[in-house]
Amino acid sequence: DQQVKQNSPSLSVQEGRISILNCDYTNSMFDYFLWYKKYPAEGPTFLISISSIKDKNEDGRFTVFLNKSAKHLSLHIVPSQPGDSAVYFCAASDKGGTSYGKLTFGQGTILTVHP
Amino acid sequence: GAVVSQHPSRVICKSGTSVKIECRSLDFQATTMFWYRQFPKQSLMLMATSNEGSKATYEQGVEKDKFLINHASLTLSTLTVTSAHPEDSSFYICSANNLAGGRKTQYFGPGTRLLVL
Numbered sequence: 001d002q003q004v005k006q007n008s009p010s011l012s013v014q015e016g017r018i019s020i021l022n023c024d025y026t027n028s029m030f031d032y033f034l035w036y037k038k039y040p041a042e043g044p045t046f047l048i049s050i051s052s053i054k055d056k057n058e059d060g061r062f063t064v065f066l067n068k069s070a071k072h073l074s075l076h077i078v079p080s081q082p083g084d085s086a087v088y089f090c091a092a093s094d095k096g097g098t099s100y101g102k103l104t105f106g107q108g109t110i111l112t113v114h115p
Numbered sequence: 116g117a118v119v120s121q122h123p124s125r126v127i128c129k130s131g132t133s134v135k136i137e138c139r140s141l142d143f144q145a146t147t148m149f150w151y152r153q154f155p156k157q158s159l160m161l162m163a164t165s166n167e168g169s170k171a172t173y174e175q176g177v178e179k180d181k182f183l184i185n186h187a188s189l190t191l192s193t194l195t196v197t198s199a200h201p202e203d204s205s206f207y208i209c210s211a212n213n214l215a216g217g218r219k220t221q222y223f224g225p226g227t228r229l230l231v232l
Contacts, residue, residue: 036223042225043208043210
C-alpha cells in the first residue's frame, strides 16, 4: 500500500524554466511533509518542508504547496538550474508518539535540467 | 549542518556471512535513528526505528532476527545483516533524528551498498 505517491518517474526541464514536482498521499494522519534531493549512491539531502497548518512554504528558489483537501503537494523550483538534476523524493510523517520522525517516502522523480 | 556517517560505504560478501553497518551522528546526539533500504530505481523503505537504550521497532515484513539493530549510544546505531543472501543486496541508508531541531532535522547518512555473492 503506497501511502505516498509520486506518479511521474521523470521530468525534463529547460534551464531557467520552472520545475514542478508532484506528490499525492492517502494517509490523513500525515501532518508534516518534506522534500529531499538525492544523488545516486548518496543519502537524501533535506530541501524544504511544510506543516499541514500551512499551504505554502518558500525558501529561495524552492516553494512547496500543500492542498490538504486534495491530499496533494508540489515542489516548485524556479529558475531551474542544471545542478538541480537529481532524484527528488517526497516524504511524509505523522506526529504520534514512537513514530515521531518516521518518514514514508514516495517513489521519487528524476529531474533533468537541460542547459 | 549536522552530519551522519555510515561505515562501510560499500561491502561485498559471500552468501551466509554476516555484515555489520555502522551509523554515527557526528555532532549531535540522536535518541532515535532509522534504517532504510533502497532497491534500484525504487523508493526508500523504512526497515526499523532504532531507539537508544531499548529494542528497535521493526516495520511489517522485516525480519528482526535477520536484521539485528543495536543502538549502543546516543551517537551510534549498528545494523547487522545476518546470514546474508543475494536477495539482501541493496543500498542501506540510516538517518538520525535531532529532536532538538524538530521533525525536519532528520539527517541521512551517505548509505552503504551491500552486494552478496
